[in-house]
Amino acid sequence: MKKPIAGGSARVEVLAPPRTARRGGAGAWLENERLLAAMLLTPTVLLLGLFIAYPFVMGVWLALSNTSVGNVGEFVGLRNFYKAWNDSIFRTAFWNTTWYTAWATVFKLTLGMWLALLLNRSFRGKRIVRASMLLPFIVPTVLSTFAWRWMFDPTFSVLNWLLYRGGFITTKLPFLSDGAYGMWCAIAVNTWRGMPFFAITLLAGLQTINPDLHEAASLDGANGWHRFWNVTWPLLKPVTLVVVVFSIIQTFSDFQLIYVLTGGGPANSTHLIATYAYQVGVATGLLGEGAAISLFMLPVLFVVVWLQLRYLRRLEA
Amino acid sequence: MESKQVNRRQFLKVSGATAAVAATGIEGILAARQAPAYAQGTKLHWVRWVDFIPESDVELKRQMPEASKALGAEVTFETINANDLQPRITAAIQSGSGADIFNFQYNWAHLYQNAVVDVSDLASALGKAEGGFYEVWAPSCEVNGKWLSVPHSIVGNAVAYRKSWLKEVGFDKFPKTFEELRKAGAALKKKGKPLGQTLGHTFGDAPTFSYPLTWAYGGAETDKSGKKVVLNSKGTVDAVKFMQAAWKEAYDEGGLAWDDTNNNRAFHAGEISATLNGASIYIVAKRQKDKIKDDKGEPLWQDIDHAPLPAGPAGGFLLFLNQSHAVMKYGKNQKLAKDFLTWLHKTENYGKWFTTQEGYSVGATHKWENDPMWGKLDEPLKMFRTAARNTRLFGYAGPSTAKATEAFTKYIVTDMYAKAVQGMKAEDAVKWAEGELKKIYEG
Numbered sequence A: 001m002k003k004p005i006a007g008g009s010a011r012v013e014v015l016a017p018p019r020t021a022r023r024g025g026a027g028a029w030l031e032n033e034r035l036l037a038a039m040l041l042t043p044t045v046l047l048l049g050l051f052i053a054y055p056f057v058m059g060v061w062l063a064l065s066n067t068s069v070g071n072v073g074e075f076v077g078l079r080n081f082y083k084a085w086n087d088s089i090f091r092t093a094f095w096n097t098t099w100y101t102a103w104a105t106v107f108k109l110t111l112g113m114w115l116a117l118l119l120n121r122s123f124r125g126k127r128i129v130r131a132s133m134l135l136p137f138i139v140p141t142v143l144s145t146f147a148w149r150w151m152f153d154p155t156f157s158v159l160n161w162l163l164y165r166g167g168f169i170t171t172k173l174p175f176l177s178d179g180a181y182g183m184w185c186a187i188a189v190n191t192w193r194g195m196p197f198f199a200i201t202l203l204a205g206l207q208t209i210n211p212d213l214h215e216a217a218s219l220d221g222a223n224g225w226h227r228f229w230n231v232t233w234p235l236l237k238p239v240t241l242v243v244v245v246f247s248i249i250q251t252f253s254d255f256q257l258i259y260v261l262t263g264g265g266p267a268n269s270t271h272l273i274a275t276y277a278y279q280v281g282v283a284t285g286l287l288g289e290g291a292a293i294s295l296f297m298l299p300v301l302f303v304v305v306w307l308q309l310r311y312l313r314r315l316e317a
Numbered sequence B: 001m002e003s004k005q006v007n008r009r010q011f012l013k014v015s016g017a018t019a020a021v022a023a024t025g026i027e028g029i030l031a032a033r034q035a036p037a038y039a040q041g042t043k044l045h046w047v048r049w050v051d052f053i054p055e056s057d058v059e060l061k062r063q064m065p066e067a068s069k070a071l072g073a074e075v076t077f078e079t080i081n082a083n084d085l086q087p088r089i090t091a092a093i094q095s096g097s098g099a100d101i102f103n104f105q106y107n108w109a110h111l112y113q114n115a116v117v118d119v120s121d122l123a124s125a126l127g128k129a130e131g132g133f134y135e136v137w138a139p140s141c142e143v144n145g146k147w148l149s150v151p152h153s154i155v156g157n158a159v160a161y162r163k164s165w166l167k168e169v170g171f172d173k174f175p176k177t178f179e180e181l182r183k184a185g186a187a188l189k190k191k192g193k194p195l196g197q198t199l200g201h202t203f204g205d206a207p208t209f210s211y212p213l214t215w216a217y218g219g220a221e222t223d224k225s226g227k228k229v230v231l232n233s234k235g236t237v238d239a240v241k242f243m244q245a246a247w248k249e250a251y252d253e254g255g256l257a258w259d260d261t262n263n264n265r266a267f268h269a270g271e272i273s274a275t276l277n278g279a280s281i282y283i284v285a286k287r288q289k290d291k292i293k294d295d296k297g298e299p300l301w302q303d304i305d306h307a308p309l310p311a312g313p314a315g316g317f318l319l320f321l322n323q324s325h326a327v328m329k330y331g332k333n334q335k336l337a338k339d340f341l342t343w344l345h346k347t348e349n350y351g352k353w354f355t356t357q358e359g360y361s362v363g364a365t366h367k368w369e370n371d372p373m374w375g376k377l378d379e380p381l382k383m384f385r386t387a388a389r390n391t392r393l394f395g396y397a398g399p400s401t402a403k404a405t406e407a408f409t410k411y412i413v414t415d416m417y418a419k420a421v422q423g424m425k426a427e428d429a430v431k432w433a434e435g436e437l438k439k440i441y442e443g
Helices: A025-031 A033-063 A079-085 A088-119 A126-133 A141-151 A158-165 A179-206 A211-219 A224-252 A256-261 A273-283 A287-295 A297-316 B008-032 B054-071 B082-095 B120-129 B137-141 B163-168 B178-190 B207-216 B234-250 B253-257 B262-268 B280-287 B334-344 B347-357 B366-370 B402-409 B412-421 B426-441
Strands: A002-007 A010-015 B043-049 B074-080 B101-105 B150-155 B158-162 B274-277 B304-307 B321-327 B361-363
Touching: A025 A033, A033 A287, A079 A088, A079 A287, A088 A126, A088 A179, A088 A224, A088 A273, A088 B426, A126 A179, A141 A158, A141 A179, A141 A256, A179 A224, A179 A256, A211 A224, A224 A297, A256 A273, A273 A287, A273 B082, A287 A297, B043 B054, B043 B082, B043 B334, B054 B074, B054 B334, B054 B347, B074 B082, B082 B101, B101 B334, B120 B150, B120 B334, B137 B150, B137 B321, B158 B163, B163 B178, B178 B234, B207 B234, B207 B412, B234 B412, B234 B426, B253 B262, B253 B412, B262 B274, B262 B280, B274 B280, B280 B304, B321 B334, B334 B347, B347 B361, B361 B366, B402 B412, B402 B426, B412 B426
Parallel strands: B043 B074, B043 B101
Antiparallel strands: A002 A010, B101 B321, B150 B321, B150 B361, B158 B274, B158 B304
């Protein structure tokens, strides 16, 4: 069918696409972009609603109530938050979580960057090394942490045995039986587990950098450090920031590693917010108080993510 | 195809059995020699901890088809790690679905009181039939005059020690007081054979040591009302000071990171000379006599004996792990669950399980002190026979309420000692614990 289009004195005729058959109801729906978008988004929205929004709203309600196991709670306002804030174990757990997250992130970033730079070079067996590097990240956390727990065992630690046999120590190191050692051990295990994620993501970022830039910098007389600091680092910053944000979220809300490695002991010196919330909410049955403790993570993570995304946006601009 | 219709005769048979069961309970079922008429496919799910004596779980699994046959319903038995019981119970209660019967420990009946069924009828019948319960059961399972879980057994504890090593440092018998223990332990530690004790976050061996130690020096969490915290006393400070000194002189300092299994392994490996534990160290050493040997290559069990936890200036006290069973309110087969518990406690069924324990658990009632099994046991295990007569619960001197459980699950008393042995002043550690307890009991 021909449709006339007005165009001054000239008269242009445009051919409309031939209709082979009349579109049915479903076809007409698919033609409507708004409807199609809604249809495609619905499953995701439902899943998000079911698995993220509902538990979150439920968590907020629990935190504002005095719900305990088997008892429907009543609204108590901010009482649970107030109680948690005045609880010395919670404060210890809050501080531990901050300390644990900060150091683990620093180590993961530094070592992950170092590993990524090494893996970015050409060497024999590169693919196998790259693939095997992901192993700590792939192995279930509970399983690998059990292995670490054995290695740090107060009586049968293989690490103590090696250090003793090597002549480096004369008495056992109190890996998990001393508060400070226990925390550093937890940070070490978290770093071991999380470093591959940093390395592989940063490696992907490194491979997008044009080698000509490095070549030009070399010709200008820049040494390795200068090339890294003035060429690699500025171009890697956006990727790095995204990885750091992800890592902070995961580390700040870590549960499995501490639960298996130390159970929060000795004397709460390795308790994190998540493990303490679990202890209060599940073991003691005070679901409202447990929810309030875990919700303390939200504002901290919100501020961290907001600051970093803001910085990222500025970088991109 | 088989007809599913019920004829008059079948109907009378089934309804007759139902009426008999309703009227007489499990006794009626057994007398009628016929399973009750629970709807076809009726299932009962029972969850218990993984026993430290594996043979006992094997025996319970063996009994389940018999129970299914007797009750006319399919009984499923599941074991899970003791530390996973509470998360599992919480999830079941909150979701309103899960096992019909849960294994409770200590005073959990108080914690889950609104989610379980009144089982006073079962408990009183059992207590009457078996010569009465030990004193620890009423405060553990009875809430507001109702029994909310049926007492099952008590895991006793005692100090397992190496006879020859104690003799080497001049102790023919195990020390009777904590001060003597400190002296013996100091001599043993100098020989590289320290005492072993966990002060970690673990449900069994840590609190069953830290609470009785506090009581032995005259300390207590609260007064009799359970509403006033009295922990900060001379007795508690003395107990903490004792532990501070003894920890350095006599104990394996790695104990701060031990769970309930570390001391078993350390003892079997000859790394420690004595440790507070259930009878499992001895039982496992004997059952695995070809593997577990002493430094001379002889089976280790021959050198093991048991002694009660020593006394302090205020006396000697014990905290044992007690195990009961609760019928969950959300369950659809509450009557069946009660019938099953009655079946489980019948002498011929319970007795078979009890025998496999070899003294690791004692019965809930006095009757089991006279079981012929005790006569067949080795001498070191016989001390467990009457061990449950004088035990206390946490929350002392007040009642053992849900608040006492909160203090217990937060490991406040254990952490008081853990903080002190890591360098905090004894007075400050007690003050810290007092503050935490006040938030729970007085808050």
